[in-house]
Amino acid sequence: VLLGEPVVLYRRSDGTPVALEDRCCHRRAPLSRGRVEGDDLRCGYHGFLYEPSGAVVWVPGTDRIPSSARVRSYPVVEKHGYVWIWMGDAALADEGEVPDFHWNTAPGWTSGGALLPMKCNYMLVVDNLLDLSHPPFLHANSIGSADDTNPELTWERGERFVRGVRIARDIAPTPRLRKMGVKSNIDTDKVMTYLPAGNVVLEITQTIRAPGDGPGAYHSFILNAMTPETESSCHYFWRNCRDYEIGNAELTKFLCGATATAFEEDKAMLEHQQAAIDLDPEAPEVNIKGDLGSIQARRLLQSLLSAEAPPARAAA
Amino acid sequence: VLLGEPVVLYRRSDGTPVALEDRCCHRRAPLSRGRVEGDDLRCGYHGFLYEPSGAVVWVPGTDRIPSSARVRSYPVVEKHGYVWIWMGDAALADEGEVPDFHWNTAPGWTSGGALLPMKCNYMLVVDNLLDLSHPPFLHANSIGSADDTNPELTWERGERFVRGVRIARDIAPTPRLRKMGVKSNIDTDKVMTYLPAGNVVLEITQTIRAPGDGPGAYHSFILNAMTPETESSCHYFWRNCRDYEIGNAELTKFLCGATATAFEEDKAMLEHQQAAIDLDPEAPEVNIKGDLGSIQARRLLQSLLSAEAPPARAAA
Amino acid sequence: VLLGEPVVLYRRSDGTPVALEDRCCHRRAPLSRGRVEGDDLRCGYHGFLYEPSGAVVWVPGTDRIPSSARVRSYPVVEKHGYVWIWMGDAALADEGEVPDFHWNTAPGWTSGGALLPMKCNYMLVVDNLLDLSHPPFLHANSIGSADDTNPELTWERGERFVRGVRIARDIAPTPRLRKMGVKSNIDTDKVMTYLPAGNVVLEITQTIRAPGDGPGAYHSFILNAMTPETESSCHYFWRNCRDYEIGNAELTKFLCGATATAFEEDKAMLEHQQAAIDLDPEAPEVNIKGDLGSIQARRLLQSLLSAEAPPARAAA
Numbered sequence: 001v002l003l004g005e006p007v008v009l010y011r012r013s014d015g016t017p018v019a020l021e022d023r024c025c026h027r028r029a030p031l032s033r034g035r036v037e038g039d040d041l042r043c044g045y046h047g048f049l050y051e052p053s054g055a056v057v058w059v060p061g062t063d064r065i066p067s068s069a070r071v072r073s074y075p076v077v078e079k080h081g082y083v084w085i086w087m088g089d090a091a092l093a094d095e096g097e098v099p100d101f102h103w104n105t106a107p108g109w110t111s112g113g114a115l116l117p118m119k120c121n122y123m124l125v126v127d128n129l130l131d132l133s134h135p136p137f138l139h140a141n142s143i144g145s146a147d148d149t150n151p152e153l154t155w156e157r158g159e160r161f162v163r164g165v166r167i168a169r170d171i172a173p174t175p176r177l178r179k180m181g182v183k184s185n186i187d188t189d190k191v192m193t194y195l196p197a198g199n200v201v202l203e204i205t206q207t208i209r210a211p212g213d214g215p216g217a218y219h220s221f222i223l224n225a226m227t228p229e230t231e232s233s234c235h236y237f238w239r240n241c242r243d244y245e246i247g248n249a250e251l252t253k254f255l256c257g258a259t260a261t262a263f264e265e266d267k268a269m270l271e272h273q274q275a276a277i278d279l280d281p282e283a284p285e286v287n288i289k290g291d292l293g294s295i296q297a298r299r300l301l302q303s304l305l306s307a308e309a310p311p312a313r314a315a316a
Numbered sequence: 317v318l319l320g321e322p323v324v325l326y327r328r329s330d331g332t333p334v335a336l337e338d339r340c341c342h343r344r345a346p347l348s349r350g351r352v353e354g355d356d357l358r359c360g361y362h363g364f365l366y367e368p369s370g371a372v373v374w375v376p377g378t379d380r381i382p383s384s385a386r387v388r389s390y391p392v393v394e395k396h397g398y399v400w401i402w403m404g405d406a407a408l409a410d411e412g413e414v415p416d417f418h419w420n421t422a423p424g425w426t427s428g429g430a431l432l433p434m435k436c437n438y439m440l441v442v443d444n445l446l447d448l449s450h451p452p453f454l455h456a457n458s459i460g461s462a463d464d465t466n467p468e469l470t471w472e473r474g475e476r477f478v479r480g481v482r483i484a485r486d487i488a489p490t491p492r493l494r495k496m497g498v499k500s501n502i503d504t505d506k507v508m509t510y511l512p513a514g515n516v517v518l519e520i521t522q523t524i525r526a527p528g529d530g531p532g533a534y535h536s537f538i539l540n541a542m543t544p545e546t547e548s549s550c551h552y553f554w555r556n557c558r559d560y561e562i563g564n565a566e567l568t569k570f571l572c573g574a575t576a577t578a579f580e581e582d583k584a585m586l587e588h589q590q591a592a593i594d595l596d597p598e599a600p601e602v603n604i605k606g607d608l609g610s611i612q613a614r615r616l617l618q619s620l621l622s623a624e625a626p627p628a629r630a631a632a
Numbered sequence: 633v634l635l636g637e638p639v640v641l642y643r644r645s646d647g648t649p650v651a652l653e654d655r656c657c658h659r660r661a662p663l664s665r666g667r668v669e670g671d672d673l674r675c676g677y678h679g680f681l682y683e684p685s686g687a688v689v690w691v692p693g694t695d696r697i698p699s700s701a702r703v704r705s706y707p708v709v710e711k712h713g714y715v716w717i718w719m720g721d722a723a724l725a726d727e728g729e730v731p732d733f734h735w736n737t738a739p740g741w742t743s744g745g746a747l748l749p750m751k752c753n754y755m756l757v758v759d760n761l762l763d764l765s766h767p768p769f770l771h772a773n774s775i776g777s778a779d780d781t782n783p784e785l786t787w788e789r790g791e792r793f794v795r796g797v798r799i800a801r802d803i804a805p806t807p808r809l810r811k812m813g814v815k816s817n818i819d820t821d822k823v824m825t826y827l828p829a830g831n832v833v834l835e836i837t838q839t840i841r842a843p844g845d846g847p848g849a850y851h852s853f854i855l856n857a858m859t860p861e862t863e864s865s866c867h868y869f870w871r872n873c874r875d876y877e878i879g880n881a882e883l884t885k886f887l888c889g890a891t892a893t894a895f896e897e898d899k900a901m902l903e904h905q906q907a908a909i910d911l912d913p914e915a916p917e918v919n920i921k922g923d924l925g926s927i928q929a930r931r932l933l934q935s936l937l938s939a940e941a942p943p944a945r946a947a948a
Contacts, residue, residue, distance in 0.1 A: 006595060025602045027443070028592040029585055045585050046606070047453040060449035062605040069602045127659070133692035137679040149692055269661055269677050276660040279638060286657045286701045289694040290678070322911060341918045343759070344908040345901055361901050362922070363769040376765035376781055378921040385918045 001229050003087050007074065008032040012039040017083045018052040021071035025056065031071070081105045082225065082237070088308075097160075099199045103221045103241040110246035112256035113223075113239035118267055120274035122198045122226035122234035123298065128266050129200040129224055130192055130293035132166055135262075138269055140175075142262040147171030148188055155292055160304075162296045166190040170209060176258045177206065177218075184210035194297040196304055198226040198234070219243055222259070232274055238263065317545050319403050323390065324348040328355040333399045334368040337387035341372065347387070397421045398541065398553070404624075413476075415515045419537040419557040426562035428572035429539075429555035434583055436590035438514045438542035438550035439614065444582050445516040445540055446508055446609035448482055451578075454585055456491075458578040463487030464504055471608055476620075478612045482506040486525060492574045493522065493534075500526035510613040512620055514542040514550070535559055538575070548590055554579060633861050635719050639706065640664040644671040649715045650684040653703035657688065663703070713737045714857065714869070720940075729792075731831045735853040735873040742878035744888035745855075745871035750899055752906035754830045754858035754866035755930065760898050761832040761856055762824055762925035764798055767894075770901055772807075774894040779803030780820055787924055792936075794928045798822040802841060808890045809838065809850075816842030826929040828936055830858040830866070851875055854891070864906055870895060 001007070006022035008031045020041060022030050029045035036042075040057070041050045049058035054073035059065055075086040075093035080101040086093035104111050118125060128134065132153060135144035148168050156163045168188040177186065191203040202222040220242040227235045240259045245251050277283075287295060317323070322338035324347045336357060338346050345361035352358075356373065357366045365374035370389035375381055391402040391409035396417040402409035419425050434441060444450065448469060451460030464484050472479045484504040493502065507519040518538040536558040543551040556575045561567050593599075603611060633639070638654035640663045654662050656675045666676035672689065673682045681690035686705035691697055707718040707725035712733040718725035736743050750757060760766065764785060767776035780800050788795045800820040809818065823835040834854040852874040859867045872891045877883050909915075919927060 001595070004595075006592060023592045023596075023599060025600070026604065027601060028589055028599060030588045030592055033585065033588060043453070045454055045589070046447070046450045059604050060606055064605075066602050066604065068600070069604075131678070134678045137675070138677055269665065272662045272665060273660055273677070276638060276655045276662055279633070279636075280655075283655060283660060284657070284700070285659060286698050288658065288691050288698065288701075289696075290692055317911070320911075322908060339908045339912075339915060341916070342920065343917060344905055344915060346904045346908055349901065349904060359769070361770055361905070362763070362766045375920050376768075376922055380921075382918050382920065384916070385920075 002085065002235075003228050004230055005087065006030065007085070008041065009076075009083065010036050010041055012052060014039075017076050017078050019074040019076045019083075019085050020050060020052075020054055021073075023071065024048055025069050025071050026059075081111075081239075097197075099195045099201070099225075101199075101201070101223045101225075101239075103243075104223060104239050108246065109241050109243050110252060111223075111239045111241035112252045113237070114256070114260060116236040116238065116263055116267060117229075118226075118234050118236045118270060119232065120234065120270040121232055121277075122228045122236075123301075124270045124273060125224070125226045125234065125236055125266070126194060126198065126200055126297055127291075127294040128270060129202065130162070130164060130194055130297060131290060132164075132190070132192075133290040138265050139262050142258060142265065143174050143176050145172050145174045145188075148174070149290075153290075153293070155296060157296050157300060160196060160300075162194040162293060162300055164190075164192040164293045166192075179258075180254075182208055184208060192293065194293070194300070196301055198228065200224040200226075217244075220255075232278065236263075236267075318401065318551075319544050320546055321403065322346065323401070324357070325392075325399065326352050326357055328368060330355075333392050333394050335390040335392045335399075335401050336366060336368075336370055337389075339387065340364055341385050341387050342375075397427075397555075413513075415511045415517070415541075417515075417517070417539050417541075417555075419559075420539060420555050424562065425557050425559050426568060427539075427555045427557035428568045429553070430572070430576060432552040432554065432579055432583060433545075434542075434550050434552045434586060435548065436550065436586040437548055438544045438552075439617075440586045440589060441540070441542045441550065441552055441582070442510060442514065442516055442613055443607075443610040444586060445518065446478075446480060446510055446613055447606060448480075448506070448508075449606040454581050455578050458574060458581065459490050459492050461488050461490045461504075464490070469606075469609070471612060473612050473616060476512060476616075478510040478609060478616055480506075480508045480609045482508075495574075496570075498524055500524060508609065510609070510616070512617055514544065516540040516542075533560075536571075548594065552579075552583075634717065634867075635860050636862055637719065638662060638664075639717070640673065641708075641715065642668050642673055644684060646671075649708050649710050651706040651708045651715075651717050652682060652684075652686055653705075655703065656680055657701050657703050658691075713743075713871075729829075731827045731833070731857075733831075733833070733855045733857075733871075735875075736855060736871050740878065741873050741875050742884060743855075743871045743873035744884045745869070746888070746892060748868040748870065748895060748899060749861075750858075750866050750868045750902060751864065752866065752902040753864055754860045754868075755933075756902045756905060757856070757858045757866065757868055757898070758826060758830065758832055758929055759923075759926040760902060761834065762794075762796060762826060762929055763922060764796075764822070764824075765922040770897050771894050774890060774897065775806050775808050777804050777806045777820075780806070781922075785922075785925070787928060789928050789932060792828060792932075794826040794925060794932055796822075796824040796925045798824075811890075812886075814840055816840060824925065826925070826932070828933055830860065832856040832858075849876075852887075864910065868895075868899075 007019055008022035009017060009019050011017055020031060022032050024031055024043045026046060026048055029043055031041055031043055034042045034044035039052055047060050048056050051057055054071045056065055056069035075090050077084050077095050077098060079098050081104045082101060084098045103109050133149050136146045136149060148171050153164050153166045170185045173182045173186050186209060187207040189205040193201045204220050206218040208216060220240060223239040225237040229235055240256055323335055324338035325333060325335050327333055336347060338348050340347055340359045342362060342364055345359055347357055347359055350358045350360040355368055363376050364372050367373055370387045372381055372385035391406050393400050393411050393414060395414050397420045398417060400414045420427050452462045464487055469480050469482045486501045489498045489502050502525060503523040505521040509517045520536050522534040524532060536556060539555040541553040545551055556572055639651055640654035641649060641651050643649055652663060654664050656663055658678060658680055661675055661677035663673055663675055666674045671684055679692050680688050683689055686703045688697055688701035707722050709716050709727050709730060711730050713736045714733060716730045735741050765781050768778045768781060780803055785796050785798045802817045805814045805818050818841060819839040821837040825833045836852050838850040840848060852872060855871040857869040861867055872888055
């Protein structure tokens with residue numbers, strides 16, 4: 001279920017992805033319980049056969065196929081190891097809006113990641129990713145450094161992005177780095193970029209200040225794609241990409257495990273937060289300086305949504 | 317829970333069944349947590365004692381029993397190994413409307429079956445049972461024969477039934493028949509009868525065309541009684557009755573196991589179908605030729621419901 | 633969750649209890665997932681630090697704390713081994729309204745008990761505790777004596793209590809007493825006191841009539857505190873206090889086990905009762921003589937609620 005709509009994904013025989021409404025036009029059986037036949041998808045209940053366009057090309061017992069026999073087909077494009085879907089008006093689909101996630105598949109890079117089902121609104125994950133004040137508290141035992149909070153943060157808002165930059169010099173290494181053998185202080189640069197439709201790119205550069213204490217600089221991108229399922233749940237796809245020691249599978253396992261641990265800490269807190277919101281949706285909130293990024297992201301999203309909405313009819 | 321109402325069933329000392337509202341008139345404790353005393357049922361909370369009529373004949377601490385101390389008693393009749401309940405106005409209960417399910421207990425017949433709890437509206441099961449196009453897809457590995465679909469189907473609508481007849485000649489045996497050793501083609505006659513209040517009788521005759529390849533003809537009735545629990549769940553009682561090799565308990569076990577397997581396949585699909593309906597109750601449906609039977613069944617049911625409804629008051 | 637509101641309880645460094653709204657004023661994370669620091673409570677998400685007054689005294693990244701940064705603090709008082717909370721207007725909190733539960737901690741007494749989460753409205757537990765007709769049925773195998781029902785009950789209603797007294801002479805011992813070796817009949821005095829806000833004190837005196845058959849008189853108080861969680865659930869705190877053989881830990885274990893068994897029987901019935909109420913909230917009920925106590929308790933509660941409610945605005 002994406003944005004409240006049931007969707008089935010499959011691949012044609014040439015491998016290109018197809019996304020159809022996951023609800024047979026006949027009696028609403030989910031097509032995801034059917035089977036792929038060549039480029040088409042057959043319903044597992046009465047055998048209706050669907051083309052990638054969503055049109056039905058076979059029904060049982062008759063050659064007369066009703067013209068209304070079709071389901072919605074969603075534009076999809078596969079890029080950087082992701083399948084991107086456009087849930088709006090197909091005529092407005094624009095491949096140019098697919099975020100640049102090239103680090104996930106580019107030569108010289110390696111990556112790992114997972115899909116985390118979240119029982120919270122996807123914007124709570126965006127808030128979390130654009131915030132640098134919570135790691136010392138929520139991630140005290142994983143990726144949080146007490147020195148690495150938000151004071152030096154600067155924010156920029158573009159037409160279709162919000163970006164924050166955090167430069168930290170000579171700060172304590174995180175518990176994760178300490179586990180990797182780093183004892184001396186580090187310099188950290190973080191660039192956080194929010195892109196509409198639920199994506200956040202984190203670029204993190206950690207430079208070891210004592211040259212003999214590690215491989216120099218750790219450079220990575222955390223790619224975060226949060227796809228809404230319902231108002232209070234989302235599919236959280238994340239990838240951890242790096243350009244050092246790319247052949248070291250053990251290191252990949254260690255780093256992804258550490259990221260997974262931190263994201264599980266986020267997941268627990270965000271799901272409790274959503275439960276508290278559901279208990280009293282009208283309870284007020286207080287904003288502080290550290291919320292600047294997430295507030296700008298929500299404003300950008302709201303302005304894009306308003307621009308998309310049809311104009312209200314003027315009163316006579 | 318039947319038709320949204322809590323019901324408790326028990327037997328008098330002479331074995332006749334009683335159906336009462338399963339909610340004590342005092343403080344609404346379920347009577348099904350009490351105990352039977354002779355012909356009566358005693359509440360397990362404060363000991364209120366109920367006669368089969370629903371009247372209270374004992375309360376604790378006083379001999380003065382309030383006249384309003386009673387629960388609803390539902391007309392029931394036991395017939396053909398089933399207990400039938402009338403949930404409407406007791407004055408309108410008509411034993412003549414009990415479906416003819418005599419094959420379940422008649423001499424010369426043997427039967428087996430089960431109760432399947434279904435998380436779907438009972439009419440989805442009716443649709444399923446009156447449809448001959450889905451077995452080759454949903455039951456490809458159990459009772460579906462690719463040849464045995466719906467082209468030759470004829471439908472008849474009576475005042476209180478809808479009946480379909482399917483005559484198939486020289487078709488491939490089903491996977492189940494092949495497991496029983498049948499290699500040659502078969503002739504199949506199917507008579508499907510929908511009766512209001514959620515019952516479908518299937519009469520199936522399968523004749524082996526190669527005389528040496530089996531016992532001749534397999535004749536069976538599948539009796540299906542779907543009792544609504546809520547709008548989106550029902551109790552599905554089914555029995556598989558046959559008049560051959562009636563002393564063969566191994567065969568009974570094999571046949572009922574095969575039917576149960578097929579009905580579990582239906583259950584999984586119908587519950588997904590209900591979930592898809594619940595996700596968007598307004599999503600449209602498309603009808604094809606094979607839906608003729610279920611459409612007629614729904615129309616018959618609707619016309620009976622309309623006839624039962626009190627006439628709307630005319631405007632002055 | 634108390635009365636529908638999220639509450640977090642912790643202790644200051646001197647041990648005194650604090651109750652705060654369990655929802656950070658920043659982004660609504662539950663404070664119960666944070667940690668206590670001295671007298672204060674720190675949110676586990678972004679580190680907001682709360683004083684016992686509910687005021688925020690530290691936020692990340694800035695010294696400017698918004699004046700609206702606070703959560704609700706509830707008056708609490710610890711007495712007799714309980715923490716009592718006032719959920720209403722703090723200015724109206726009155727320690728004098730805390731029920732007298734001194735037997736729980738008084739010298740010469742010993743006690744045991746538990747917290748039972750109940751999926752039912754708290755007043756169903758009050759009804760149950762003020763009723764002496766159900767033990768012979770619901771507790772036939774634990775604390776119910778067939779002779780010990782409600783005929784001799786007298787009720788008194790005060791301004792802030794409802795009290796019932798039951799004097800039973802020469803009745804059969806309960807199954808529990810029989811397990812303790814009592815063979816002869818007993819005299820039983822029961823005093824049941826309902827106090828508003830969900831508390832019931834039961835004083836029970838059981839005197840063995842045959843002097844050689846036991847220690848004489850068993851005297852105990854059952855203290856029952858039902859705290860509403862939602863409209864259909866509550867936290868049920870109970871304690872069993874006695875003034876005989878107070879050093880006998882085995883006896884404490886046996887008596888609390890027996891009480892727990894009986895209360896589990898109540899819990900099962902009351903939760904079924906709540907489910908039946910939820911299925912049809914409008915279903916009628918019938919009152920009998922034995923309901924006098926619970927009806928008076930509900931009337932007292934209703935009159936107190938009406939007195940508290942703001943007067944309706946008079947029509948012009």
